[in-house]
Amino acid sequence: MSSNTDEPSDRTERPDSRISRRTMLVGLAGGAAVVTGAGAYFLIRDSGSGTDGNGTQPSLDTSTGIARVGAAYLEAHPGEADPAALAEQLGIPATDSAAMEFLATSSETIQTDFDTGEVVNLDGWRLSVSEARASALVALTQ
Amino acid sequence: MLLDAHDLATGDELRTDVCIIGAGAAGIAIAMDLAGSGHDVVVLESGGLDGLDPQTQDLYAGENVGHPMVMAEADMHLDTVRIRAFGGSTNHWSGLCRPLDPEDFEQRPWIPNSGWPIAFGDVEPYYPAAQGLLGLGPYDYDWRYWSDNYGLGEPLVDDDVVETVTYQMSEPIRMSQAYRDDLVDADNVRLVIWANVTNLDIAPESDLLDSVSVSTLDGTTFTVVATAYVLATGGIEVPRMLLASNDVRRAGLGNQHDLVGRYFMEHPHVMRGLVVLEGEVSAYLYYGHREISEQGIGPPLPPMATAHGAFAVTPEGRATHELLGAAFTVRTALPDAGSGTPAAPDVTELLDVEAGAPSAGRLQLWARGEQAPDPASRVTLSAERDALGIRRAQLDWRVSDQDIDSIHRSLVLVANRFGTHRKGRVQVEQDSQPVADWPVEIGGHHMGTTRMAEEPRRGVVDANCRVHDVANLYVAGSSVFTTSGYANPTLTIVALALRLSDHLRNQVL
Numbered sequence: 001m002s003s004n005t006d007e008p009s010d011r012t013e014r015p016d017s018r019i020s021r022r023t024m025l026v027g028l029a030g031g032a033a034v035v036t037g038a039g040a041y042f043l044i045r046d047s048g049s050g051t052d053g054n055g056t057q058p059s060l061d062t063s064t065g066i067a068r069v070g071a072a073y074l075e076a077h078p079g080e081a082d083p084a085a086l087a088e089q090l091g092i093p094a095t096d097s098a099a100m101e102f103l104a105t106s107s108e109t110i111q112t113d114f115d116t117g118e119v120v121n122l123d124g125w126r127l128s129v130s131e132a133r134a135s136a137l138v139a140l141t142q
Numbered sequence: 143m144l145l146d147a148h149d150l151a152t153g154d155e156l157r158t159d160v161c162i163i164g165a166g167a168a169g170i171a172i173a174m175d176l177a178g179s180g181h182d183v184v185v186l187e188s189g190g191l192d193g194l195d196p197q198t199q200d201l202y203a204g205e206n207v208g209h210p211m212v213m214a215e216a217d218m219h220l221d222t223v224r225i226r227a228f229g230g231s232t233n234h235w236s237g238l239c240r241p242l243d244p245e246d247f248e249q250r251p252w253i254p255n256s257g258w259p260i261a262f263g264d265v266e267p268y269y270p271a272a273q274g275l276l277g278l279g280p281y282d283y284d285w286r287y288w289s290d291n292y293g294l295g296e297p298l299v300d301d302d303v304v305e306t307v308t309y310q311m312s313e314p315i316r317m318s319q320a321y322r323d324d325l326v327d328a329d330n331v332r333l334v335i336w337a338n339v340t341n342l343d344i345a346p347e348s349d350l351l352d353s354v355s356v357s358t359l360d361g362t363t364f365t366v367v368a369t370a371y372v373l374a375t376g377g378i379e380v381p382r383m384l385l386a387s388n389d390v391r392r393a394g395l396g397n398q399h400d401l402v403g404r405y406f407m408e409h410p411h412v413m414r415g416l417v418v419l420e421g422e423v424s425a426y427l428y429y430g431h432r433e434i435s436e437q438g439i440g441p442p443l444p445p446m447a448t449a450h451g452a453f454a455v456t457p458e459g460r461a462t463h464e465l466l467g468a469a470f471t472v473r474t475a476l477p478d479a480g481s482g483t484p485a486a487p488d489v490t491e492l493l494d495v496e497a498g499a500p501s502a503g504r505l506q507l508w509a510r511g512e513q514a515p516d517p518a519s520r521v522t523l524s525a526e527r528d529a530l531g532i533r534r535a536q537l538d539w540r541v542s543d544q545d546i547d548s549i550h551r552s553l554v555l556v557a558n559r560f561g562t563h564r565k566g567r568v569q570v571e572q573d574s575q576p577v578a579d580w581p582v583e584i585g586g587h588h589m590g591t592t593r594m595a596e597e598p599r600r601g602v603v604d605a606n607c608r609v610h611d612v613a614n615l616y617v618a619g620s621s622v623f624t625t626s627g628y629a630n631p632t633l634t635i636v637a638l639a640l641r642l643s644d645h646l647r648n649q650v651l
Binding site: 064066068069072113115117119121122124127131 | 481482483484485487488489490491492495496498554557558559560561562563564567568569570571572574
């Protein structure tokens with residue numbers, strides 16, 4: 001009679017045993033290329049509801065993925081749509097190049113954010129506050 | 143010896159030391175353990191040796207009036223999620239195994255009705271033998287063992303909040319094929335096929351079963367008289383048989399405190415958690431399913447046996463955050479997976495800048511969660527009767543807010559640890575769907591309906607799996623689980639069955 005069953009779909013994930021590790025890595029890397037290409041499918045969002053503090057819409061660049069992350073952050077935190085204030089919080093100049101440099105070199109800050117719970121929820125994505133703010137600065141200054 | 147119940151005559155009586163009812167994972171494990179022991183064993187199997195008989199399988203039909211049972215997006219029913227034939231549901235299981243955690247046995251204040259009357263240490267000695275019966279590798283579930291001996295790579299996340307836990311998979315072994323000859327050839331075992339138990343016979347004022355009544359579908363009826371009886375028919379059929387054996391005790395056997403059938407638990411499966419990996423991906427190897435039998439320096443593994451990792455909140459983390467258990471295995475995500483703004487490609491671009499290298503791709507997390515034992519989640523008898531005149535099972539499966547909320551909060555912890563360790567970012571919620579509405583699938587794991595407890599007022603069987611109010615009736619299988627943990631149950635089912643067999647041999651027979 002019966003005991004139990006496990007989800008049969010588990011088994012469908014088992015790769016062919018003849019596939020080598022190298023093949024798996026190549027396959028995954030290939031997947032990454034598809035992922036990058038898939039960015040073109042997504043709609044570029046509207047500039048959002050952020051303001052410059054004077055009731056006017058700040059100019060948001062959303063032509064890159066990082067800028068879209070930043071735009072999503074500003075939509076959730078419209079009060080932070082101020083390049084100077086964002087730059088001051090991050091301790092960098094209020095330029096897009098400084099924000100990009102911050103993202104490329106501030107892994108410890110980002111890690112600390114996650115460790116201390118400085119995490120934002122952007123449409124389900126758990127991101128560090130610092131990386132989200134740097135992305136917002138990119139969106140505002142690019 | 144193999145007996146076909148059709149060859150017996152109505153009124154025949156088989157006498158034996160042990161009568162095992164049901165030849166699934168638990169029943170076969172006990173029969174294999176007792177084969178050659180000198181004790182006479184009768185195994186009663188409702189089905190045949192090969193394949194499904196539709197009329198026999200129909201005996202499993204019943205109604206689920208609770209949460210829908212869905213597997214791989216297909217609606218499941220009581221007669222499709224189980225197999226009523228020799229080997230039971232090991233005829234269609236996936237082979238995924240993992241022992242319970244030691245903490246699963248403990249009373250956890252944030253989980254009502256938790257706490258087994260036995261400790262992990264009471265079961266652990268039987269896990270290695272269970273591994274062997276199920277065609278698994280060595281009894282070692284530490285990723286370091288598999289990494290060191292089979293080159294499976296390093297974990298992505300493994301710290302004091304979220305750990306990498308290991309699952310093993312067997313071929314999956316089909317117990318009907320693997321152990322048929324051993325049982326048929328055993329001098330002290332009579333395997334009776336096409337033998338449906340219709341009643342557990344007890345006299346008024348007695349605390350011992352006198353016999354079990356058995357019938358074929360075409361009406362041959364006979365009895366089996368034993369020193370000890372083991373009910374090993376699965377988490378739905380065990381309570382059904384106890385409740386239906388109500389000719390003397392109106393509430394059924396083992397049910398003086400209205401507990402039989404209650405506390406039904408599944409493992410809710412939730413596909414949530416899209417991961418964009420950050421930088422190098424070699425560690426992903428530890429989380430993938432693949433053949434490893436001929437790799438590494440470790441001992442040869444059984445054919446097709448594998449190991450792979452999953453993410454789980456540590457026992458300490460579960461205590462701190464008052465969580466039920468949950469493990470998150472991974473799948474390679476489809477390129478167009480995900481939703482929302484920012485989209486996954488946007489996050490990929492962000493991480494490419496931060497890592498200084500292209501992301502290796504995306505993964506989809508898949509949760510298997512523990513349920514809090516709920517007395518309202520239960521198996522009862524319906525008014526409808528099967529071809530043998532026995533009332534069919536009715537299931538009312540409940541999934542609580544605590545069950546789903548716990549998976550959600552566990553996933554948030556996993557997401558944060560991906561960030562901490564620079565392994566990626568996780569989209570926890572997708573499609574703006576409220577957590578309470580997350581689609582829940584099943585694992586086909588039926589647990590808790592004759593839960594183990596020291597006190598009869600708290601459970602149906604005692605620490606030796608003996609029904610509290612029937613001195614010679616035992617239960618083998620996941621219906622005795624007091625709590626379920628997040629691990630797939632088969633390995634523990636077999637380990638507990640071997641422990642029961644040990645008890646019968648040393649204390650009863």
